[in-house]
Amino acid sequence: MEMPSFQSIQFTDQLPLQAQLQTHLKDWICEGRLSPGTKLPSSRRLSAELGISRNTVTLVIEQLRAEGFLETFPGKGVYVAKSLPVNIYGIKQIDWQYKKAQAKLSDFANKLASKPLTEHSQTLPFSPGVPDLDAFPFKIWNSLQRQHQMRTCLMGYDGNQGYKPLREALAEYLRLSRGVRCHSNQIIITQGAQQAISLCAQILINEGDDVLIENPGYMGAKKAFRARGATLTPCQLSENGLDINSLVAISHKTRPYKLMYCTPTHQYPLGGILPATDRLKLLDWAAQNNTWIIEDDYDSEFHFHHKPVAALQGMAKNTPVIYMGSFSKTLFPALRLGYLVVPEELADTFVKAKSFMSGESPLLPQAVIADFIHDGHFIRHLRRMRQLYQEKWHHLNQLIQDILKNKVTIIAKSAGMHLAVEIPHCDDKHLSIVLKEKGFGSSPLSSYYLDKSKMTGLVLGFANTSQQQRENLVAMLSNLIDKDL
Ligand SMILES: Cc1ncc(COP(=O)(O)O)c(C=O)c1O
Numbered sequence: 001m002e003m004p005s006f007q008s009i010q011f012t013d014q015l016p017l018q019a020q021l022q023t024h025l026k027d028w029i030c031e032g033r034l035s036p037g038t039k040l041p042s043s044r045r046l047s048a049e050l051g052i053s054r055n056t057v058t059l060v061i062e063q064l065r066a067e068g069f070l071e072t073f074p075g076k077g078v079y080v081a082k083s084l085p086v087n088i089y090g091i092k093q094i095d096w097q098y099k100k101a102q103a104k105l106s107d108f109a110n111k112l113a114s115k116p117l118t119e120h121s122q123t124l125p126f127s128p129g130v131p132d133l134d135a136f137p138f139k140i141w142n143s144l145q146r147q148h149q150m151r152t153c154l155m156g157y158d159g160n161q162g163y164k165p166l167r168e169a170l171a172e173y174l175r176l177s178r179g180v181r182c183h184s185n186q187i188i189i190t191q192g193a194q195q196a197i198s199l200c201a202q203i204l205i206n207e208g209d210d211v212l213i214e215n216p217g218y219m220g221a222k223k224a225f226r227a228r229g230a231t232l233t234p235c236q237l238s239e240n241g242l243d244i245n246s247l248v249a250i251s252h253k254t255r256p257y258k259l260m261y262c263t264p265t266h267q268y269p270l271g272g273i274l275p276a277t278d279r280l281k282l283l284d285w286a287a288q289n290n291t292w293i294i295e296d297d298y299d300s301e302f303h304f305h306h307k308p309v310a311a312l313q314g315m316a317k318n319t320p321v322i323y324m325g326s327f328s329k330t331l332f333p334a335l336r337l338g339y340l341v342v343p344e345e346l347a348d349t350f351v352k353a354k355s356f357m358s359g360e361s362p363l364l365p366q367a368v369i370a371d372f373i374h375d376g377h378f379i380r381h382l383r384r385m386r387q388l389y390q391e392k393w394h395h396l397n398q399l400i401q402d403i404l405k406n407k408v409t410i411i412a413k414s415a416g417m418h419l420a421v422e423i424p425h426c427d428d429k430h431l432s433i434v435l436k437e438k439g440f441g442s443s444p445l446s447s448y449y450l451d452k453s454k455m456t457g458l459v460l461g462f463a464n465t466s467q468q469q470r471e472n473l474v475a476m477l478s479n480l481i482d483k484d485l
Contacts, residue, residue: 004033006041006049017052021060029069029080036085040070040078108227118219123333125469127441128269128418128461131329135388140377144368154363160355161347162189162339163366169373170339177379178297179310180323182341188350189361192338193298193326195354197221197261199340200322201228202353204259204292212260214242216448216455218268218296221261233257234450241272244281251289259292265300265309269420269448269459271412273303279312286320293321299329301382303415304390313341322346327369329417329463330382335365389417389463392470396462399474407481408457417463420445423481428456434480440473 009024011017028034040046043061047054061078064070071081105113123130148154161167167184174180190196197220205211207229213221215234225232236246242262251257264274264282274282286293293312300308313323326338342350372378396419400410404421411420423431428444435442435458445457458477462470 003038004028006046009050011050011052018056018059021050021052021056022063025060025064026067026069029064029084034080036080037082038080040080042077112227118223122441123464124436124439124441125465126435126460126462126473127464128443128459129329129333130441130461130464131332131417132385132388132392132463133332135385136332137377137381141368141372144371145364147371148364148367151367154367158360158363159351160360161185161351162187162361163363163370165374166366166370169370173373173378174311174323174325174341178300178308178325179314180341181314181317182323183344186341186344186347188340188342188347188354189366190324190338190340190354191358191361192328192333192336193296193324194220194224194338195358196324196326196338196340197224197294197296198227199350199353199357200259200292200294200324201225201230202357203346203349204322205230206258209258210255212247212257212291213450214262214267215450215453216269216445217261217450218263218298219448221294221296222450225259225261230258232450234453235260235262237267237270237272239272240278241267241270241274242278242282244278244285247282248285251285251291256289257291259294260286261294261296263296263298264312265295265297266303266413266415268296268298269412269418269443269445271415271420273309273413273415274312276315279315283312283315283319283321291320293319295321295323297323297325299416301330302386302389302417304386304393305414318343330378330385331369331372335369337361337365337369385463390414392462392465393419395467396460396465396470396474399470403474403478404481407478411455411457418459418461420457420459422455422457424456426456426481426484428458431480432458435473435476438476440469440476 009021011020025034041049043054043057047057050057061070061072065072069081069084070078072078164184166189167187170187171182171184174182190199201224205225205228209230210233211225211230212233212235213225214237222232233250236243241264264279266273282293285291295312297311303309311323313319313321323341324338327335328338340350393414397410400408400421408421408423411422412418422445428446432442432444441461443459445459446454448459460473
């Protein structure tokens with residue numbers, strides 16, 4: 001085969017000369033234009049023909065030699081490696097087709113292919129679950145971050161369970177403020193609540209196991225249990241959250257449930273608060289049926305008219321409860337940090353599972369949060385946010401009552417960071433899309449249901465909104481509902 005002309009190589013200004021020459025030579029070798037055993041011109045001649053420095057040519061030859069494309073023999077020159085396959089031309093022709101390879105994915109991945117991708121693609125005003133980001137205490141946070149970011153001990157590896165000072169500070173906060181009975185060795189730091197739920201699903205559920213879940217309930221939990229192959233049974237709600245009587249009734253009729261996911265201190269998304277007697281009944285039911293309870297305490301810090309309701313986990317000395325929380329709402333979602341409190345006997349198993357699933361959690365933000373809690377900033381921040389969210393809640397409530405009074409019904413109780421409103425007979429999924437096009441986030445209420453007993457309406461996160469945005473949203477909603485959208 002004839003040696004290609006090196007002078008035909010056209011260099012551009014876009015990339016370094018070395019990278020361009022390297023790609024050209026590699027392509028010629030792979031395409032078979034320079035076949036194995038071919039002798040290359042000397043570096044002096046190549047540099048003259050190409051009009052580039054000899055040093056650049058030498059560096060390219062050295063790199064291609066290290067990669068195995070060329071070989072050099074002292075006193076003889078540079079050759080295309082003889083050991084390369086003769087049909088190397090074929091390498092360029094590899095015809096890998098994804099469609100054929102897809103058949104080789106796991107059953108889990110194939111199941112995912114048929115599901116829509118639901119993501120928090122954008123943080124918009126009224127997107128549920130987003131705290132008031134403008135009110136975040138940046139100065140304090142940044143100063144703590146500066147103190148920690150030069151510490152080399154935070155730049156290496158640490159335990160999978162989570163940074164010990166954070167677990168200690170958190171254990172104290174959870175004991176004092178949330179009534180959780182725990183020690184730092186029962187806490188596992190996770191990548192948000194989502195990883196916490198997935199870990200529970202992995203450790204407590206086998207494929208085909210029955211799981212009870214509030215209906216309507218948190219979509220993230222449904223996804224995690226379904227991904228594990230659980231069979232989900234919707235659990236009815238009463239005005240105050242879980243309907244304990246119907247829970248007792250279904251569990252008499254069928255085989256035992258392995259696990260129940262619930263939000264007893266503030267039902268998500270409808271907002272009921274389970275009274276103490278019902279919470280005790282729930283614990284009793286779980287203990288008798290040998291059913292694990294996953295208690296998602298996602299926003300109980302923000303009750304407006306009374307102190308936060310204490311966690312189910314701590315209502316008795318020993319409870320079959322795995323408690324989980326997240327810094328997404330108390331600090332900010334992009335931290336991607338949450339936590340689990342598990343019975344002491346299970347802590348090691350959770351830590352091992354986490355080490356396989358994700359490895360450790362980022363250390364620097366954990367150290368910052370540890371100080372933020374320890375120095376009292378966390379409690380002060382929560383107090384300020386509670387006051388702020390209460391004002392926003394009142395404002396939005398009032399606007400809805402004044403402007404949308406015959407069109408929507410407010411469901412959620414006075415707590416938290418979102419308001420659920422029922423809008424009867426509406427295509428809430430479409431309504432939510434239209435609102436998104438106009439710059440407002442929301443979630444369609446019907447999408448929180450497991451079965452057909454759907455209420456239609458919207459879940460509106462009000463924490464990350466301004467007065468003007470609340471007024472605009474309510475005016476726009478009024479318009480859209482009138483137009484039957
Ligand atoms: C019920 C519930 N649990 C937990 C979370 C927090 O999830 P994560 O920590 O993965 O952000 C949310 C967030 O919206 C939620 O609504």
